[in-house]
Amino acid sequence: MEKIPILRMGPFLLVTIQVDLYDRLALNLEADLIETVHKTGARGVLIDISAVSIVDSFMGRILGNIAGMSRILDAQTVVVGMQPAVAITLIELGLPLKGIHTALNVEKGIEKLRATIPPDDEETDDDYYFQ
């Protein structure tokens, strides 16, 4: 089964969506991410959608789900790299992605995530490995 890799960067998880997500892949990503947040105790999830050319209401709902579920597990979600045309389209579609943090790029997204966690809290159990 095709999978979107989830990378670990310290206390954060990084996902780069390089293909236009079809439904099955998006639902798998949602499940994998939440599972990984739970297993690793990650404090933040960064989703890079700079290569995504469209976000429809299904995809928007998935992003909202990921943010909501992560928040319940005490992790913040930041969506980064949205193309301007996608932002314009989302607003006209009626999907303002409320409750989802956004940043212009990965670097700014990481800054945003770092700001949300106290400095002495950045250590997570680093002996944990996953694919």
Place this chain on the structure above:
Amino acid sequence: MIIISSSETASIRTEQDVARLLHRIKAVAADTGLGTVSQTKLMTAASELARNMLFYANEGVSYLEQISQGTKVGIRLTFIDHGPGIPDVDLAMQDGYTTNPQSLGLGLPGARRLVNEFAIISTVGKGTTVTVITWKL
């Protein structure tokens, strides 16, 4: 009068068919001279409409046409299914209304906002046809 300068049709049965259609729309829209924002809006509207078709009718057919009217050129998309039809189209066109618990109810009203022209004809028990046009501005 609308003149059709190119036309292609595809059957939509799976998510992959939708993905293929979106790629074709992008290519034809770019060829017609639509800008990035118009292309993105049209593809997003198409994604919503094709997804509706799969969910409610299981399958359907799409038409992708390059059209012109006077000096205007644009893209017309038509989605035809023989599903259950929509009993109350006005209600279905309202934001947030849906009969699918997994949906946000933005598909039809959202798609209408993303294109220049939008028409829907639905007959209960016969099916639904949605036509949208994006003009090159």
